[in-house]
Amino acid sequence: MTHGTHDYVDDPRNAAIQVWLNGELKPREQATVSVLDSGFVLGDGVWEGLRVVGGHPVFLDEHLDRLYEGARALLLNIGLTREALTDAIYQTLSSNQMQDGVHIRLMVTRGLKRTPYQDPRVCVGPATVVILPEYKTPLPATLETGLRLFTVHVRRGYPDVQDPKLNSHSKLNCITACIQAYTAGADEALMLDPHGFVATCNSTHFFIVRRGEVWTSSGEYCLGGITRSKVLTACRELGIPAFEKRFSLTDVYGADEAFVTGTFAGLVPVCAVDGRQLGSATPAGRAMIARLQQGYRDLVQRDVKQRGAA
Structure with missing residues (x-):
């Protein structure tokens, strides 16, 4: 694991x-x-x-x-x-x-x-x-095999409790979610919002692909992820329909592909959620992920080039 x-x-x-x-x-x-x-x-x-x-x-x-x-x-x-x-x-x-x-x-x-x-x-x-x-470079096996997620009982809370948009040192709810996920045999936790819709993971942001569309959460109950925003930018530049919206676990279980995003590893495939294997469990089933990984790499290189010229 x-x-x-x-x-x-x-x-x-x-x-x-x-x-x-x-x-x-x-x-x-x-x-x-x-x-x-x-x-x-x-x-x-x-x-x-x-x-x-x-x-x-x-x-x-x-x-x-x-x-x-x-x-x-x-x-x-x-x-x-x-x-x-x-x-x-x-x-x-x-x-x-x-x-x-x-x-x-x-x-x-x-x-x-x-x-x-x-x-x-x-x-x-x-x-x-x-x-x-x-x-520090990501473990190759993680990128190749993909992650197994487990939906935990720990929720992303309302902003008047502790605003999830704050990237604070106080991460106890995410730590608790992480513990529940790995003790259940998964790699990372999938967390819901207070209404039962998918919010985010304990240390990354979550996306699904359904019928050629890319979905991520509404953003109301998660950190304003930098890589998350760049993936949405890549979707716009590539002409891929992308939506920030509320969706449920039923939508996740029926997804064609799923992936998580973060600064450290970029885009990482998700192979299974709560024991349901997804198409992205194998490289052959990651067509959208592959397009977005390249789109994200292009944005990275563009940023590095601009910063080097400054």
Whole structure:
């Protein structure tokens, strides 16, 4: 069994990486934060995952839009301009001589607290900012075989409980969903919205293909996924009918193909949902997935080219 789309090939070079921590580059084993950091105490922070291609973080502008929007919603002052944070990311890549096959975890917490208590006003310092790059490529077997999903009881909740659009460090509902899925023998969890319609997966976004159309959730109860949005863009450019809509598990079980999307692995086929095998269980049944994988790769290369020319 895989560990979902984030299963990766171990790379010994990661032992010697330099991590950017509050303006300093430190060896991995020395890049530590206090036990009184807001992220450790409460999961109080926001984060982004970035994939690096040709020395450039792909779709960086969209990722920073989401990061700063989430920070504003939480009244969290990152303490760095977008330009300064962008420079720090490139400085980190340069110090590690990284070009391709790299994934960055960009993390921002509210910073150090006087005491372990939830009130943000007991913070005594600036935000903690971490840029953690790793040599990381998806496990080939995951991309070849596809994922098995299991629909869990844990729902994506209403925005007045905890807004699913916030890419916060507080991921307990997704962790609980992940636990339920893997203990049921699946690779990842399929999560429903409060009305019983399909919402998203615990760490990726979910799509189905039915009669030449691509469907994904309404987006009301999931993170505003960057790769998700790029797949919808690829559909428009390729002339493929694509819809953000409510649909049920019955629609999923009768789908021709299904796949998930995420920054790390891109588009990954789904071979089965709740024990129902789909056409995308075999490479021969992935015609739409193959078109969209190429369309997504084209968008990535276009973004890298534009960023390199800037």
